[in-house]
Amino acid sequence: MARSSSRFDTKKVNSELVTLTYGSLVAQMVKDVENPDDVNKQLDRLGYNMGIRLVEDFLAKTGSGRCLDLKDTADKIQTAFRMYLGVQPNVANWSPAGDEFSFIIDSNPLTDLVELPEDLKGLRYCNIICGAIRGALEMVQLDIQSWIVQDQLKGDANTEIRVKFIRKLEDAIPAGEE
């Protein structure tokens, strides 16, 4: 019998598998749900669910500790992008207060092989990434907002994902205690 993975580049296949699975999922959602805004919400929620699980995997694999500041957080998310999506986004556009920044991705594997039809301009295809960042950070006690500023699918040069720090979450008080 042939040796395993003799004929294909497994990394590339895996990336295409994720791209195509995600694409088919979005297509199904667009069919199920009338309003693109509702699809955006679903995608965000799905990403959130993935994020809260991915962060555990990330911490286990990298052994990284708590973030010292938001700059450190941005660097770690950058590492996560490289691990999971195989892309290295640039961190840029810091707000003067230092509580907002952007990830700039020049080639986004999720949107490979994807074109948005005219009537779906309201669809934020990559919303799953925003959800994933939010979910992951919530598990390390950071409350953030994340949204898409630029989108290659809508003719922009890059994909830009904005992250805004809201507040630090405190450890919850155990049930039954004041």
Added chain:
Amino acid sequence: MDDTLFEFLHSEVVNYVVDSNISNKDKEEDLSNLEYIGFSVGYKIIERLTREMPRFKDELDTMKFICTDFWSAIYKRQIDNLRTNHHGVYVLQDNEFKFLTRMSKGKQYLELAPRYVAFTCGVIRGTLANLGINCLVTAEVQTMPGCKFHIQVHRT
């Protein structure tokens, strides 16, 4: 790209489909959308994988390809056992099916197993459809994480 992402994405796809047909609670769970998502993935990916390859000799040769190269490209292992009656029925047995290995080693959660194999049934069907073989694919799980995929080829 790390394959954890594919596993997590798959389980979210499962959750999405299960949640979206929550209304018909008393009937048997409808996983056809899940199967269809798998079908479109299989249909598209095989086209890209086999683009540079010579034509397969026959149906059995195609099945062997699915069990070895295709399975290891997607699930990082080969099918453990392939059986056929030479009349269009094939049984592919994977003793450690990827989506079930982290769930249980035995009968626990067995009732949920169909959700985690439906996507793959679709992938197999989509793949074969694009290679010119129309078929019906079902899965059978007796003890996790093992899984048998039954392929029944429609002949005209």
